[in-house]
Amino acid sequence: MSANGITPRAGSKNSLNLFPGGKVGRPRVNLKKPWAAAAKAARLEGLRIHDLRHSFASIGAGGGLGLPIIGKLLGHKKPATTARYAHLDADPMRRTADSIGATITVAMEGGMAEVVTIAARRRTE
Numbered sequence: 001m002s003a004n005g006i007t008p009r010a011g012s013k014n015s016l017n018l019f020p021g022g023k024v025g026r027p028r029v030n031l032k033k034p035w036a037a038a039a040k041a042a043r044l045e046g047l048r049i050h051d052l053r054h055s056f057a058s059i060g061a062g063g064g065l066g067l068p069i070i071g072k073l074l075g076h077k078k079p080a081t082t083a084r085y086a087h088l089d090a091d092p093m094r095r096t097a098d099s100i101g102a103t104i105t106v107a108m109e110g111g112m113a114e115v116v117t118i119a120a121r122r123r124t125e
Helices: 032-041 049-062 067-074 079-086 091-108
Strands: none
Touching: 049 067, 049 079, 067 079
């Protein structure tokens, strides 16, 4: 076992690939079996590698990272693909809607709501 806790496959101890393929120095083409073994060992049966990509994008978007950067990290060519991965309709938008709804609820119940003054923009023509 190496320092990172990964046991290299026989005949590939110098491989830089996490899941070495049948040919020395080449990555494995199909990750189904090694992923299933890793997920089972971690007690995460049913978790797909694809699920991790969606989580990665969602966490990045929820943390305020831009979709172009997240898309590049995921290897996406189209921004629409990244937007689907990032699940933008989930946490950040829900929190915003909840915040707005709470303010409206307080105002309707006769409570005090914070009024924010917005400075008028001057037109430049």
